[in-house]
Amino acid sequence: MVEQRQAMPGANCLECQLRQRNEWHVLTEKEIKLLAQARKSRRYRAGEAIFTAGEPSYGIYCMVSGAAAMRQVDAEGNTVLIQISYPGDTLGYRGLLLGERRRFSAEALGPSRICFIDQQVVKMLMERNPALGLQFLRRINNDLDDAHNKLVQNATLSNRSKFVHLLLNLMNRHGHPAPDGSQVINLPISRRDMASMIGARHETLSRIIGRLEEDGVARFSGRTVCVNRPHSLMEEIRFS
Amino acid sequence: MVEQRQAMPGANCLECQLRQRNEWHVLTEKEIKLLAQARKSRRYRAGEAIFTAGEPSYGIYCMVSGAAAMRQVDAEGNTVLIQISYPGDTLGYRGLLLGERRRFSAEALGPSRICFIDQQVVKMLMERNPALGLQFLRRINNDLDDAHNKLVQNATLSNRSKFVHLLLNLMNRHGHPAPDGSQVINLPISRRDMASMIGARHETLSRIIGRLEEDGVARFSGRTVCVNRPHSLMEEIRFS
DNA sequence: CACCGGTATTGACGGCCATCATTAATTTAT
């Protein structure tokens, strides 16, 4: 993951390296300057709401640092994490495209810096540069694909397998290699939320974790995980 | 459900009542004529493939009669039904928008008539009438929303609740009221496929059905279901 | 520092579920 912090990210889109990885990369230098002078950057505290389900969409957000979670709540009050966003990711683009209200909530998972770009500015940029609209189309298409793949996973895998998948995904983003070949992960979310992501109760996840520790593949302590043999974790889900 | 068969559906888009219910309704009469002369209508036998995951997208399909299923298969060969399409629905629009290969397969669930419209024609229509592109954007947005809602359902509901949800959805489409207030459903899919939709084995679904019959809410016989007290089914999932 | 609310662990228990195996019913193919 390239994450050079030259020229303070969030201060100027032109020098923002993250731009290469998201929808804005199709914009010209001039258009990026328009984006830069319109965007408002601000910091969020851990747990702070970015937007809330049901409220109108005023614009689009772009992660600079930290992480954010999309959370959906059903009628019974059950809460499910449906996605985690990282620096470079845009979020809240859906309400923008169709002028709808937010269908889910977004919150900062830790101290984060996030830019906000007003709806009108994005629409203006999309009119100047039609490739930008196509980027967002590609984005929603990928999101739909992810959702379908998760549906298949949820329908066919055991809770343990689903959790191993989740753990490997989190390892890709948050893992640091240790000298002995193991990987140390600093989890961005609580176990309750991880449980919600695999469709299990938190007590059940607690026991799944206990079994993983018994099997010696990982050790859990608070929000720190040490995956002793990453390879054996990947073996476990070879056919998934 | 309005389903008047005037002037043989599938023969001429102009007189196709179904058009009012899908993305084409934004087209002008002249554009509909272009669509009508480009589309190719043909009949499919029960179980016949419409397109297959991995193959290139040549165009878009529009259901005239019958029903079709979108099926996704994972690496282990597990097969999951992710959606059912009905007359008026367009399907396979995703590959068209971005020129990608098919990400899942589609098959006719019974004898069906389905129109095919070549990729080039749809693109030409979208250029003539930008509102059409917006319609497809709205469509993919709704599909993503459905997928997210299903994810929440799968994560929080019991297998029985998920099946009751599925049964009520199928009742809306395929149910006929009987004189005594019950609803008779002719299921379009096998129990195996219903099991895949709720993420359970078919043996488990068989037992769930057994329990529903014990409770007296419905009677199952082959692909026919008689829901004795539709209201009590809806009560069962009041908070979902 | 004590307090508090949310988070996490653990045990007991009942029930549901996946798996395997067998048999029957139904559909499809030849």
Place this chain on the structure above:
DNA sequence: ATAAATTAATGATGGCCGTCAATACCGGTG
């Protein structure tokens, strides 16, 4: 029409899961 294949029903079994309850842990605030 018959055979073959798929779908469905059912029993036995072991294990996992959801629920309830009690307790411990942690991160904040005052």
